[in-house]
Amino acid sequence: MDGMASLQGLIGGILIGLSATWLMATLGRIAGISGILGTLITQRPRGDSAWRLAFLLGLISGPVVLMMLGGGLGNAAGGGVDVTGEVIGAPAGGVPLMLAAGLLVGLGTGLGSGCTSGHGVCGLARLSPRSLAATVIFLVAAIVTVFVVRHVIGGGA
Numbered sequence: 001m002d003g004m005a006s007l008q009g010l011i012g013g014i015l016i017g018l019s020a021t022w023l024m025a026t027l028g029r030i031a032g033i034s035g036i037l038g039t040l041i042t043q044r045p046r047g048d049s050a051w052r053l054a055f056l057l058g059l060i061s062g063p064v065v066l067m068m069l070g071g072g073l074g075n076a077a078g079g080g081v082d083v084t085g086e087v088i089g090a091p092a093g094g095v096p097l098m099l100a101a102g103l104l105v106g107l108g109t110g111l112g113s114g115c116t117s118g119h120g121v122c123g124l125a126r127l128s129p130r131s132l133a134a135t136v137i138f139l140v141a142a143i144v145t146v147f148v149v150r151h152v153i154g155g156g157a
Helices: 003-027 033-042 049-071 094-111 116-125 129-153
Strands: none
Touching (some): 003 049, 003 116, 033 049, 116 129
16 A cells, blocks of 8 residues: 555544534534434434535535545546555445445444444544444454455455
């Protein structure tokens, strides 16, 4: 991995931490993406929608602006092109598998009362035991999934 990829990751992590801190300090809200999006879609909160929309638009527009400024896709594969040195390769399973995985992630965030951003970033910062348990479960599930896909099924990188 090159130094630029590490620097981008460091800057991204700092920005995530600052945005979570800013949201908590100014609005008293936790920056859990599944909660922000889920509440916006299902409950349509009155007077609470503007910051949720702004937060979600920021999540989408940030990478788009970076790509427009020539930052590319960072260390991810672009357009199925195999680029030497990329850390995140092109998806191996295709669109149907990605859709199924996305649905499973959505179900998991509902069952776990939050996602990695809410539990892993904000919950751990607040020393929440529930968030610690959820984050450990996220990590164990990810490790088991990668092992099964790479070594049992034989797919992936």
